[in-house]
Amino acid sequence: MSHRQDENTQIKHQVIRPKSIPSEKSFGTPTIWLTYSFAPEWFKDALNEARTGQDHHSRRREIVFSVCFVESYLFEWVRDEILNRKYDELAKYFPDKDRRGTCDRWKELIKNLYKDNRIKKVPNFGDSWWQDVRTLVEYRNGLVHAGASRPETDSLRDDEKPVPSKTTLDQLEAGWAVRVVIELIRRLHEAAGTSTPAWLIEP
Numbered sequence: 600m601s602h603r604q605d606e607n608t609q610i611k612h613q614v615i616r617p618k619s620i621p622s623e624k625s626f627g628t629p630t631i632w633l634t635y636s637f638a639p640e641w642f643k644d645a646l647n648e649a650r651t652g653q654d655h656h657s658r659r660r661e662i663v664f665s666v667c668f669v670e671s672y673l674f675e676w677v678r679d680e681i682l683n684r685k686y687d688e689l690a691k692y693f694p695d696k697d698r699r700g701t702c703d704r705w706k707e708l709i710k711n712l713y714k715d716n717r718i719k720k721v722p723n724f725g726d727s728w729w730q731d732v733r734t735l736v737e738y739r740n741g742l743v744h745a746g747a748s749r750p751e752t753d754s755l756r757d758d759e760k761p762v763p764s765k766t767t768l769d770q771l772e773a774g775w776a777v778r779v780v781i782e783l784i785r786r787l788h789e790a791a792g793t794s795t796p797a798w799l800i801e802p
Contacts, residue, residue: 632686636675639798641668642780649777649802655768658776659742662763665776666739669732669783670701673708680793681717701736705783709790718791728786731779738763738776774802 645664648657674693682688692708699707712718722729741747741762749761763771781799788795 632684634678634684634686636671636679638668638672638675639796641665641671642777642799644668645777645780646800646802649774653773655765655771657773658768658771659747661773661776662735662738663742665780666701666736669705669780672784673705673787676787677708677712681712681791700740702733705732709787713790720790722786722790728779728782732783735776735779738767777802 641664645661645668648661648664651657652660677692678684678686678689682692692711697704706724709718710721713721738747747761747763747765749759751761751764778801781795781801784799785795
């Protein structure tokens with residue numbers, strides 16, 4: 600094998616390895632942290648469903664992948680950009696055994712970042728885009744926790760009916776879930792005064 604082939608092999612190997620970030624703790628003892636970012640991969644999965652699938656199977660996958668994306672993105676964005684990879688500080692914003700739902704966690708964390716002067720402002724959670732996020736998360740919860748599997752009849756109260764129903768999934772526009780999370784991330788970066796990632800593209 601030539602020297603150039605050896606070099607290319609090494610470069611490829613380095614690209615696929617998780618990030619290894621040295622950190623200094625007390626007394627100068629070096630600590631190696633291994634990290635990986637799943638958010639771009641979840642977004643790619645959701646985007647693929649939005650672009651290629653037109654049935655309810657693709658809509659349910661697009662919904663689940665989109666919410667997995669926003670949950671991963673929030674943690675990874677704070678980890679890498681807000682805290683600048685000071686991993687010892689993560690517990691302040693992501694306490695162990697935090698059982699809050701996705702929407703509550705987003706709102707409270709962003710408010711805490713603002714209170715700590717880490718972002719410029721708090722988004723307006725009273726706008727329609729936030730209601731879309733809440734609906735998306737409700738659909739994800741229904742799919743994952745079997746709320747979507749409830750039997751349905753006209754006499755049921757709204758809170759007894761399946762969410763989302765099969766009819767809802769059939770009628771849902773391809774790309775709706777992806778556009779909802781893109782707007783969420785756009786609002787997040789607007790509040791922080793930073794730019795959205797280049798890979799966050801419309802379906």
